[in-house]
Amino acid sequence: MTVTEPRPGMAQPVMLAPARAASAIEPELRPLSPNEGLRIDDLNAFYGSFRALRDVTLQVRPRSVTAFIGPSGCGKSTLLRSLNRMHERVPGARVQGKVELDGVDVYGPAINPVRVRRVIGMVFQKPNPFPAMSIYDNVVAGLRLSGTRDRRVLDEAVERGLTRAALWSEVKDKLRQPGTSLSGGQQQRLCIARTIAVEPEVILMDEPCSALDPRATLRIEELITELRTAFTIVIVTHNMQQAARVSDETAFFTMDDDRAGYLVEMAPTTTLFTNPTQPLTEDYVSGRFG
Numbered sequence: 001m002t003v004t005e006p007r008p009g010m011a012q013p014v015m016l017a018p019a020r021a022a023s024a025i026e027p028e029l030r031p032l033s034p035n036e037g038l039r040i041d042d043l044n045a046f047y048g049s050f051r052a053l054r055d056v057t058l059q060v061r062p063r064s065v066t067a068f069i070g071p072s073g074c075g076k077s078t079l080l081r082s083l084n085r086m087h088e089r090v091p092g093a094r095v096q097g098k099v100e101l102d103g104v105d106v107y108g109p110a111i112n113p114v115r116v117r118r119v120i121g122m123v124f125q126k127p128n129p130f131p132a133m134s135i136y137d138n139v140v141a142g143l144r145l146s147g148t149r150d151r152r153v154l155d156e157a158v159e160r161g162l163t164r165a166a167l168w169s170e171v172k173d174k175l176r177q178p179g180t181s182l183s184g185g186q187q188q189r190l191c192i193a194r195t196i197a198v199e200p201e202v203i204l205m206d207e208p209c210s211a212l213d214p215r216a217t218l219r220i221e222e223l224i225t226e227l228r229t230a231f232t233i234v235i236v237t238h239n240m241q242q243a244a245r246v247s248d249e250t251a252f253f254t255m256d257d258d259r260a261g262y263l264v265e266m267a268p269t270t271t272l273f274t275n276p277t278q279p280l281t282e283d284y285v286s287g288r289f290g
C-alpha cells in the first residue's frame with residue numbers, strides 16, 4: 001500500500017488526515033512506532049568548504065507548528081532543505097549529522113530521497129505553480145508522478161486537496177484554467193494543495209507569505225492553523241508577529257563571524273518571545289539586532 005493513493009469508492013474525510021503509517025518513509029520497518037516528529041542531531045551543512053550550519057540539534061514536535069527565525073544568512077533555508085534532502089541537490093553541497101523522522105534516518109542508505117521529499121513536502125517563498133499546468137493538473141502532479149491514473153481518484157484528490165488548502169470554493173468552476181492565472185495568495189494555496197495532495201507527514205514552509213499582501217498572508221496563517229492538527233509544520237519567517245501568531249515553538253538561529261549558522265535557543269513560542277534565556281535572543285526579538 002502506498003500512502004498517496006486513496007482507494008477508489010472509499011469516502012475520504014475532507015479535513016482529517018487519513019491514518020498513516022508511523023513512518024511514511026519506511027512504513028514496513030516501523031509500522032507501530034508512535035509519531036515522533038523530526039529529530040535533528042548535530043547537523044552541519046556545507047556548500048563546498050563553506051559551513052553554513054554548525055552543530056544543530058533540535059526536535060520538531062509532531063502535529064504542531066515550529067517557527068525558525070533569525071537574521072538573513074544564518075542558514076534557515078539551508079536547514080529546511082537539509083531536512084528533506086533538497087540541500088544535496090546543490091552541486092558540492094552536503095550534510096553531516098542526523099535527521100530522523102519517526103525514528104527513521106532520513107539519510108539512511110536504503111532511503112530514497114525522492115520519497116523523503118514527498119513525505120517531507122516543501123512550500124517556497126514565491127508561489128511556484130507549474131506554469132504550463134491547469135489548477136487541476138497542478139494539484140495532482142505528484143500523484144500522477146507516482147503512477148496514479150484513475151480519474152475518480154484524481155478528481156477526489158483535487159477536491160480534497162483544494163478544500164484542505166481553503167481554495168476549493170474559489171476555483172471549483174475553473175479547474176482547467178492555468179494555475180498561474182490565480183492571484184498570488186491563491187497560487188500559494190494551490191502550492192499548499194499540491195504539497196498536501198501526496199499526503200506528506202511534514203510540511204516545510206520557507207517564508208510562505210513574504211510575497212503576499214496582508215490579507216492573503218492572514219489567509220495562509222489561518223490555513224496553517226487549520227493544517228497543524230493533521231501535519232507537522234515548520235515555517236521560516238522574518239515576521240515575528242507571524243511566528244508568534246502561528247507557531248507553538250520557535251527556534252532562534254544566528255551566526256558567528258565565520259557565517260556558520262547555529263541554534264541559539266528553542267522554546268515554546270510565548271516563552272521565547274517574552275522570556276528568552278539567551279541575551280542574543282532577547283536582542284533579536286526586541287528588535288535590537290537583525
Ligand SMILES: Nc1ncnc2c1ncn2[C@@H]1O[C@H](COP(=O)(O)OP(=O)(O)OP(=O)(O)O)[C@@H](O)[C@H]1O
Nearest residue numbers: 047052070071072073074075076077078079090259
Ligand atoms: N547555493 C548556495 N551556494 C553557496 N552558498 C550558499 C548557497 N545557498 C546559501 N548559501 C550560503 O549559506 C548561508 C545560509 O544561507 P540561507 O539561504 O540558508 O540563509 P537564510 O537564513 O535562509 O537567509 P534569508 O533569511 O536571507 O533567507 C549564507 O551564507 C548563504 O550565502
Ligand SMILES: [Mg+2]
Nearest residue numbers: 076077078206
Ligand atoms: Mg532563506
